[in-house]
Amino acid sequence: MRFLAHRLLLFVAALFGVSVLVFVALRILPGDVAAVMAGTAATPDRIAALRTQFGLDRPLITQYLDWVGGLLHGDLGTSALTGRAVVAQVGQRASLTFPLIILSLFIALLIGLPLGCASVLANGRRMRGFLHVLAIVGGAVPALWSGLLLILLFSRGTGLIGIFPSQGFPSEGWHNPGRALSSLVLPAVATGIVAGAGIMRYTRAAVGDVMDGGAIDMAMACGMTRTQAVLRVGLRLATPQLVSVAGLTFAQMITGVMVVESLFALPGLGALLIGDVGNRDLIAVQSELFLLAAFFLLLGLVIDLIHRALDPRLKAADATGTDAGDGTTGSAASKGGE
Known part of the structure; x- marks a missing residue:
């Protein structure tokens, strides 16, 4: 249970880090996100409408909390291109x-x-x-x-x-x-x-x-x-x-x-x-990138748990404070890459 709780805490921390990284990465793009989404031929009114529609005129911390809150409730946002969820x-x-x-x-x-x-x-x-x-x-x-x-x-x-x-x-x-x-x-x-x-x-x-x-x-x-x-x-x-x-x-x-x-x-x-x-649908891209990263992290967690269940040496390593089994895995990985 201690091992599982430790891995779950690391998983949650990694998800938080990924969400911040994805959110910030799309906000530091050159220019305004709404202007990028609207395209080069968009009018100022169209850009302002997009900024209001997707909440891009609010403080960044508010945008982030709203987005994460939607993720927790299964709401990944709405595509600006298709209008679908x-x-x-x-x-x-x-x-x-x-x-x-x-x-x-x-x-x-x-x-x-x-x-x-x-x-x-x-x-x-x-x-x-x-x-x-x-x-x-x-x-x-x-x-x-x-x-x-x-x-x-x-x-x-x-x-x-x-x-x-x-x-x-x-x-x-x-x-x-x-x-x-x-x-x-x-x-x-x-x-x-x-x-x-x-x-x-x-x-x-x-x-x-x-x-x-x-x-x-x-x-x-x-x-x-x-x-x-x-x-x-x-x-x-x-x-x-x-x-x-x-x-x-x-x-x-x-x-x-x-x-x-x-x-x-x-x-x-x-x-x-x-x-x-x-098509510059950056709001949709934001949620899609987070989902892909979250799946990678979840898959890593599942692999870790299955590996531990199949290899009793890892349990013994925790009991003795040693790192049993890593040498074998590392050796196989190094040989496999040759």
């Missing part, structure tokens, strides 16, 4: 972006975990070298380039093998699950390949650390083959580190899919944020 716009776009991220992460795990274990189990020098090069090349390929290649190969109309749609999302959304899911396959694969290469490297490093610790030798002494020991014992002991890596990969994909959404003309959160920035 920002929370409704974000919810509609998130129904596309988050399924895309989840599907991309599933593909990344489907690629990274087996190939990472294969890298550990490979006996031949050539096979190890091939898998090592594959991980480097896969991580170096930009998602934009892989997406273009997938369009040329598998898109309907222009691809060599026309299987999946390459542009847009069904107007009926998830009311037609088959069409909706098929429109996300190519962007999910484009993102998942890059993320899968990273998971592959971290899996190889994490399982390799377990092998260096002697757990695999003990399992083999009990009658398991080397492959059985790696898959049943090594992978299980490396699970806490891999959960952390998967969580961080999920967080990174939130920004990574923005490029892919633009390439495949998907109306997701990335397109919403880019459109609001381009």
Whole structure:
């Protein structure tokens, strides 16, 4: 309970810091926020009307407290461009972006975990070298380039093998699950390949650390083959580190899919944020940036709690005042980045 209370206090403090940072960042832009939103051809009356409409003529501390008060009540403000509530716009776009991220992460795990274990189990020098090069090349390929290649190969109309749609999302959304899911396959694969290469490297490093610790030798002494020991014992002991890596990969994909959404003309959160920035809808941008930052922080909190639940060494570290387990995680992370 003490650990949970400490993490929650840090989470709340971080949210406060992010809210102040986002609020101040948009207020220190050159010129008046209302003038920026109104555009270069706006009349003074239009600028004054916008300033009054969004409360920009009030003191900054009052604006901040009103905005935070709205956030606490689920009110993210109103878009100056569409007149719709920002929370409704974000919810509609998130129904596309988050399924895309989840599907991309599933593909990344489907690629990274087996190939990472294969890298550990490979006996031949050539096979190890091939898998090592594959991980480097896969991580170096930009998602934009892989997406273009997938369009040329598998898109309907222009691809060599026309299987999946390459542009847009069904107007009926998830009311037609088959069409909706098929429109996300190519962007999910484009993102998942890059993320899968990273998971592959971290899996190889994490399982390799377990092998260096002697757990695999003990399992083999009990009658398991080397492959059985790696898959049943090594992978299980490396699970806490891999959960952390998967969580961080999920967080990174939130920004990574923005490029892919633009390439495949998907109306997701990335397109919403880019459109609001381009159209100077700064009030909406303010709440959207805060929501993205809050999600990053929440995901970090959840990963921390899951990691602690899966790794009993962290509980023992608190009891003894030591930092057990960090050395293993740090070693795996450093090896994974190589």
